[in-house]
Amino acid sequence: MTAHMKMDSPDERNRLDHMAQGSVGAPLDRPEGKLKVSGRATYANEDHPEGTLHGVLVRAPVGAGKVRDVGRADVMALEGVRAVITDPRLLRNPAQGTADAAPIQGCDEIAYLGQPVALVVAESFEQARHGAQALRLTIDGGAAAIDPEADDAEIERPEKKQSSQGDLDSAMSQAAYTVDQTYHTAPNSSAAMEPHASVARWDGDMLELRGSYQMLNYNINELADSLGIDAEQIHLLSPYVGGGFGSKLGIAPEAVAAAIAAKELGVPVSVAMTRQQVFEATMRRSETRQRVRLAADAEGKLTGIGHEARVSQLPGESFSEPVTQATPFLYAGAHRVIGHEIARVNRTCAGSVRAPGEAVGLAVLEVAMDELSEAAGIDPVELRLRNIPERDPTKDIPFSSHVLAQALTEGAERFGWSERSKRPGTVREGEWMIGMGMASAVRSNIMQEAAARVTLQPGGRAVVETDMTDIGTGTYAVLTQIASEMLGLPMDRVETRLGDSAFPRGSGSGGSWGAGSNGTSVFLACEELRRQIAGRIGCDEAEMTLKDGTVTAGNVRRDLSELLDTPLSAVGQGEPGDTYKSHRQATYGSYFAEVAVNSVTGETRVRRMLGVFGAGRILNPKTARSQCIGGMTFGIGIALTEEIVHDMRDGHVVNRDLAEYHLPVNADVPQIDVMLLDERDPYSNPLQAKGIGELGICGAAGAIGNAIYNACGVRVRSFPMTLDTIL
Numbered sequence: 001m002t003a004h005m006k007m008d009s010p011d012e013r014n015r016l017d018h019m020a021q022g023s024v025g026a027p028l029d030r031p032e033g034k035l036k037v038s039g040r041a042t043y044a045n046e047d048h049p050e051g052t053l054h055g056v057l058v059r060a061p062v063g064a065g066k067v068r069d070v071g072r073a074d075v076m077a078l079e080g081v082r083a084v085i086t087d088p089r090l091l092r093n094p095a096q097g098t099a100d101a102a103p104i105q106g107c108d109e110i111a112y113l114g115q116p117v118a119l120v121v122a123e124s125f126e127q128a129r130h131g132a133q134a135l136r137l138t139i140d141g142g143a144a145a146i147d148p149e150a151d152d153a154e155i156e157r158p159e160k161k162q163s164s165q166g167d168l169d170s171a172m173s174q175a176a177y178t179v180d181q182t183y184h185t186a187p188n189s190s191a192a193m194e195p196h197a198s199v200a201r202w203d204g205d206m207l208e209l210r211g212s213y214q215m216l217n218y219n220i221n222e223l224a225d226s227l228g229i230d231a232e233q234i235h236l237l238s239p240y241v242g243g244g245f246g247s248k249l250g251i252a253p254e255a256v257a258a259a260i261a262a263k264e265l266g267v268p269v270s271v272a273m274t275r276q277q278v279f280e281a282t283m284r285r286s287e288t289r290q291r292v293r294l295a296a297d298a299e300g301k302l303t304g305i306g307h308e309a310r311v312s313q314l315p316g317e318s319f320s321e322p323v324t325q326a327t328p329f330l331y332a333g334a335h336r337v338i339g340h341e342i343a344r345v346n347r348t349c350a351g352s353v354r355a356p357g358e359a360v361g362l363a364v365l366e367v368a369m370d371e372l373s374e375a376a377g378i379d380p381v382e383l384r385l386r387n388i389p390e391r392d393p394t395k396d397i398p399f400s401s402h403v404l405a406q407a408l409t410e411g412a413e414r415f416g417w418s419e420r421s422k423r424p425g426t427v428r429e430g431e432w433m434i435g436m437g438m439a440s441a442v443r444s445n446i447m448q449e450a451a452a453r454v455t456l457q458p459g460g461r462a463v464v465e466t467d468m469t470d471i472g473t474g475t476y477a478v479l480t481q482i483a484s485e486m487l488g489l490p491m492d493r494v495e496t497r498l499g500d501s502a503f504p505r506g507s508g509s510g511g512s513w514g515a516g517s518n519g520t521s522v523f524l525a526c527e528e529l530r531r532q533i534a535g536r537i538g539c540d541e542a543e544m545t546l547k548d549g550t551v552t553a554g555n556v557r558r559d560l561s562e563l564l565d566t567p568l569s570a571v572g573q574g575e576p577g578d579t580y581k582s583h584r585q586a587t588y589g590s591y592f593a594e595v596a597v598n599s600v601t602g603e604t605r606v607r608r609m610l611g612v613f614g615a616g617r618i619l620n621p622k623t624a625r626s627q628c629i630g631g632m633t634f635g636i637g638i639a640l641t642e643e644i645v646h647d648m649r650d651g652h653v654v655n656r657d658l659a660e661y662h663l664p665v666n667a668d669v670p671q672i673d674v675m676l677l678d679e680r681d682p683y684s685n686p687l688q689a690k691g692i693g694e695l696g697i698c699g700a701a702g703a704i705g706n707a708i709y710n711a712c713g714v715r716v717r718s719f720p721m722t723l724d725t726i727l
């Protein structure tokens with residue numbers, strides 16, 4: 001039995017507020033947490049089948065060219081080496097786009113330095129690594145285009161990514177206050193803790209691949225395309241994922257390599273990427289150059305906004321960092337220009353990294369807003385409050401729910417914003433200069449089609465199954481909670497099984513859509529089961545209370561376990577509908593940061609940080625809060641430390657490990673305070689919940705940049721704001 005729903009109209013029933021079990025909204029610990037911390041959760045490259053061989057990828061040492069020869073015979077003679085694979089499918093570059101169709105880099109040429117060009121397979125990992133290092137490549141070098149700002153850079157301006165409304169130039173010339181500045185953000189790496197790894201084995205024409213992926217529903221098609229087989233021939237498993245942050249939205253080269261090698265050799269093959277390979281051969285967030293123009297009247301009300309970005313990407317790839325995604329609807333202003341340019345370069349494929357778009361686009365816009373508040377002499381919080389639009393200013397449609405004003409006001413109060421010195425560089429503690437800054441948060445809310453099956457077993461236990469993943473975000477927890485709430489079962493009587501492509505197709509994890517989309521499918525399946533239970537005791541579903549494994553209706557009271565002698569099963573399937581077109585859906589929030597900048601060294605320390613967020617119903621305040629803390633931590637990274645350095649001669653990623661690519665560590669991160677606002681969004685889904693995973697990063701870096709300015713009076717217009725940019 002399938003319960004299907006398309007989100008064509010608001011769901012005002014608000015069901016989850018009226019259930020008896022009290023699971024949704026409770027701060028449940030992760031049900032799989034103990035397995036993870038005790039080492040019993042099996043990640044991609046664990047539990048090798050008997051006889052597994054090991055493959056190590058060989059990287060292209062140049063940024064462009066063609067491989068002529070790989071010196072196969074010498075390496076085949078090495079101890080333990082079983083194959084040197086140069087299948088042209090290896091050279092393809094599975095792209096890391098988000099929801100679009102999987103673009104495949106169709107050429108056999110080397111497109112960037114670090115691109116996998118061969119796989120050496122041996123009996124042990126060490127033998128394979130030795131073989132890969134010994135392989136002598138003969139390459140016809142080509143000319144690599146590395147610099148997206150070069151005069152001769154190949155630049156595309158996709159028509160549908162440009163827009164304009166009114167006349168921004170005259171708004172700028174007539175404005176009481178203006179900002180017209182250009183900002184830069186550095187390339188970022190996803191830097192998931194678990195490197196990409198796959199173990200492939202074939203049974204006839206059936207491939208079983210155990211990997212570490214975010215979107216099995218989509219990855220299975222990418223893998224089929226890359227290998228030239230049908231999706232039905234693939235069984236994909238990713239029960240536990242040690243972080244994704246976008247890098248595992250699409251398949252990476254090791255999955256294709258493992259599958260090809262296992263087929264060719266007739267035994268299971270494991271291919272694990274090294275940390276360096278993850279940096280150079282999975283994907284990166286593009287660097288950005290952003291010109292922001294703001295025009296405001298004497299009261300600080302925006303009359304015009306211009307936001308034009310240049311990003312980079314490999315030739316032929318469709319994804320490009322959606323820098324200006326939230327700009328069209330965040331603030332008011334009648335005259336608008338949005339611009340988007342893509343420089344085609346031979347650098348590692350650009351893809352989604354931790355809140356693609358807003359993470360860097362909003363950080364910059366919020367620094368520009370701070371510059372406007374300075375120019376106009378209006379408090380930064382007040383300036384934003386004056387510019388919250390009533391309706392989506394571009395599309396002229398209403399917002400589904402909108403808590404930016406509340407987040408700004410309550411955040412300012414909680415943080416003690418009124419204590420901020422209005423004059424930069426005036427608060428000192430010895431050699432430290434102290435400042436406060438703030439920024440708005442916004443992230444588009446997305447629903448994806450998703451399905452899940454829920455089975456109620458005769459013993460009064462429930463099992464949830466979907467190919468959805470948990471990339472550390474809390475999917476196991478929230479899906480368990482929804483089933484527990486809807487079926488009136490204590491949470492330890494619900495088991496959630498994820499990450500198996502044999503289960504109904506979920507939404508996958510990405511774009512903060514997982515909990516809302518897959519939560520909806522579990523909700524719908526449970527609603528159907530409730531109707532079936534009501535049918536068995538002959539009452540109306542709405543009259544029935546399910547709690548602690550007992551069903552009560554009028555004076556009937558039965559134990560669920562007595563009611564069932566065979567399992568009851570239902571599939572729930574939800575998909576987005578017209579509420580997208582009728583209402584602009586987004587999540588909102590605010591950030592407040594206090595920093596200390598050292599007047600001698602230019603070093604910045606974040607001393608306090610608060611994030612206030614509204615994301616509809618909060619399904620689990622513990623996992624939601626953890627997501628926000630993680631997001632703000634990455635905000636600190638974008639603001640202060642994270643930067644991929646490309647060698648400008650050949651595109652080589654110079655800092656390709658976690659020692660040299662600097663993520664914020666504990667010593668860089670203060671106690672982060674998170675405040676979650678009470679909100680319901682009936683247009684998002686029947687749960688009335690919106691995505692929260694990425695909201696905590698969207699604009700966070702801007703608050704820190706603004707605090708640096710307030711501390712020392714230096715306006716830095718490039719991220720990260722390292723000490724050399726401040727001094």
Ligand code: MOS
Pocket residue numbers: 098214244245246247249352353354355356509510511512
């Ligand atoms: Mo996300 S960067 O859409 O996994």
